[in-house]
Amino acid sequence: MANERVTVIDIAKAAGVSKSTVSLVLQGSPLVNEGTRTKVNAVMRDLGYVYNRGAANLRQSSAKSKIIGVVVNDLTNSFFAELAVGVDLVVQDAGFVQFLANTSESLDRQTEVIASMREHGISGLVVSPARGSRAIDFKALVSAGMPVVAVVRPVAGAKVSSLISDNHTGMFAAVEHLARLGHTRIAFFGGFEDTAIFQERLAGYRDGIAASGLVYDEGLVFACAPSRAEGAKAVVRAMAAVDQPTGGVCFNDAVAFGVYDGLRARRLEPGVDFAIVGFDDVIEAGTSVPALTTIAVDPQGMGRRAAQLLLKQINAGKAEAEAVVTPVRLVVRESCGVNKLKPGRRSA
C-alpha cells in the first residue's frame, strides 16, 4: 500500500545525487557517469518510482506527449478493429500509446472525444470520420497545427492528410476481372458525379474498359446517390435497357448491396445472372452479401500506413496535409454472372 508518490527528488535524496542528475538518467543522457547511473536506476527500482509524463510534458515544449489519438466510427466492425490493431502496432513500436475512441457514427460523440483527446495533449490523430463529418469539424485541430490523418473516408475541404483506397487501380482491376470472364457489357453503378472519388473510380472503370479492348459506353454509367436504395433503382434502370449489361462494378458496397436487392426484385440471381463487384468502403456494417466480388483493402495494413504517415508528420513538426493511397485487392467470390454470358466464353 505504498501510497505516497515517489518523485525524482525522493530518488535523488536516496541516491545521494541531485534532482537534475536523476532527470539526466531518466533521459538516458550520456553526461552522467556509469556508476551514478546504475545506482540511480537501482534506487528507482527499489522505491518503485514511476515516471510522470504529465509533469515532463508540462515543462517541455508540450508537443511531445507520446500519445496519439485514434477515433473510429465503428469499432464493432472488424474492419476498424483491425485498423486499430495496425495503428497500435506501429505506434507502440514508436514508444507512443494510443487513445482509442469509438464514435458509433455520432458526430457529437466525435466532437466530444476529439476535444477530450486534445485536452489530454495528444500529439496526433488518426480518424475514421463519422458519417457526415465536414471540414469544419477538424478546423480547430488543423489550425492548432495538430497532425491529423483521416482514413477510409476523406473529409472534403479539410486540410488534413488522408489515406484512402486506390480508387483507380481498384476499379481497373474489377473491370479487367469481369472482362476476362467474358463480359462485354459492364455497367458502372452509383456515386455522385461531382465528387473526386467518383471521378477517380470512373476513370479506373474507363481505363479498364479500354485496356480490355471493350468500348466505353456512357449509357452504361448509372450515377446515383451511393446508397443501397438508389443502387437498387439504378440496376432496375439498367436492366430495362434494350442492350442489357451482364455485370457491373459499383461505386461502393452500399450501392453493391442495392444492386443485389434490385436484381432479386427482378427475379434475377445475383452472381449468376449478373456479376457484381463492389468497392469496399465499409460503409455498411455487419452486412454480408454472398456471391459478391469486392475490391477490398487490408485494414491492418491501412492502420499501419496511417500510423506511419502520422508519425512522419509528428516528427516533421509541421502538419503538411498529404493524400496517400492504400493498395487494394480484388476478393473474388462466385459472382461471374455465367447465365448471361455467351456460351463458349464462360469461365470455369
Added chain:
Amino acid sequence: MANERVTVIDIAKAAGVSKSTVSLVLQGSPLVNEGTRTKVNAVMRDLGYVYNRGAANLRQSSAKSKIIGVVVNDLTNSFFAELAVGVDLVVQDAGFVQFLANTSESLDRQTEVIASMREHGISGLVVSPARGSRAIDFKALVSAGMPVVAVVRPVAGAKVSSLISDNHTGMFAAVEHLARLGHTRIAFFGGFEDTAIFQERLAGYRDGIAASGLVYDEGLVFACAPSRAEGAKAVVRAMAAVDQPTGGVCFNDAVAFGVYDGLRARRLEPGVDFAIVGFDDVIEAGTSVPALTTIAVDPQGMGRRAAQLLLKQINAGKAEAEAVVTPVRLVVRESCGVNKLKPGRRSA
C-alpha cells in the same frame, strides 16, 4: 496557424479577471457570478483555449486523471473488440477517455504497455491478461493502489478484481439442454482438476445432472489439459468405453474443438453422432466450428460491467478486490447428437 498555447493567464488577461477566477469557471464553481462566467467562456471560445489536463492533474491529487487503460490480449478477435466497445461506452459517459492497447498475447508487450499507461497517469485499468500472466505481473500496480479489473481470464493470486463468466450457471444450463434433448449419458471433458474454475464448472455439471434426474457418474468426467490436442484424446478415451456417452460438455472452447477433432478421427460426425457444448472462453482466436453449441458471454455487456466495476473502485478511492461474475447464455446450434439418441426421445 495560431501556434502559441493559450493559457488561463491569457484568457484572464483578455477577460479582465484573475487566473483563479478563470480556474473557477473552468470547474463550474458556483462561486463566480453569472456575468463573469459568460464573459470568460466567450473569451475562451474566441481565443481557442484548450484545457490542459496534464497541468491540472499535476496540481491535483493526481488520482483523477480521467484516463483509464484497457489492455486486451487480442483485439483482432471480435470478442475483445466488442469488449473494448463496451468499456468505451461507459467510460466515455463518465467523462473518461480510454487508452487501448493490444498485447497479441505477449507478456512483454503487456508489461510495457501497462508501464507506459502508468506513466501517463491512468486512474484504473481493465485488462484481459495475456496468456501466462501471473500475479507478479500486477504486483506493482496493486501495491500502488491502482484499481484493476481483470476480465475473461482471472489471474490466480493477484489482488485484483475479476470479471469472469458464470461458470456454474453456464454448465448447468448446458447439461440441462442436453438432457432435455434426450441424452442420458453426458460426459464432461477437459480442465485441470486443481483449479477453481474447473471445480466451479464441474459443480455446475453435477448439479445439472442431478436437476435433470440423471445420475452422476465419475467415469464420465474426463479431466485433461484444456487444449485442443488433449480434448481430442479425451473424447477418444470416452468413446472407447463400453457404455459410451452420447454427448458432452467441454471445459472450454479449446477442448470443444479438440473433441470435434477426436470425433472426426473416429469417423463420427460431430453434432450428429455426438452432441458437443463448449464453454466459450475465447481462448482460440479465429477458430470456428459449426454444429457446436456454446455457452457464450456477451462481450460488450462484459465490457460495460468491467468498466462499471472499475469506475466504482476509482470513485470509492480504494482498490478493494472483488470477484464478479458475468451472465452467460446458451447459444444453441445443431449439436444435438440425434443419431445416438433412443428413438422417441429425439428432438425436433
Added chain:
DNA sequence: CTGTTAGCGCTTTCAA
C-alpha cells in the same frame, strides 16, 4: 559531470 534555479499551466489556500 553535478547542483541551483526557474518556470511549464493549473488549482488552491488565504486574504481582500
Added chain:
DNA sequence: TTGAAAGCGCTAACAG
C-alpha cells in the same frame, strides 16, 4: 465574490 501566492513533478539553462 475575486486576487495573490505557492507549489504539483519535471526539465532546462547555467553555474560550479
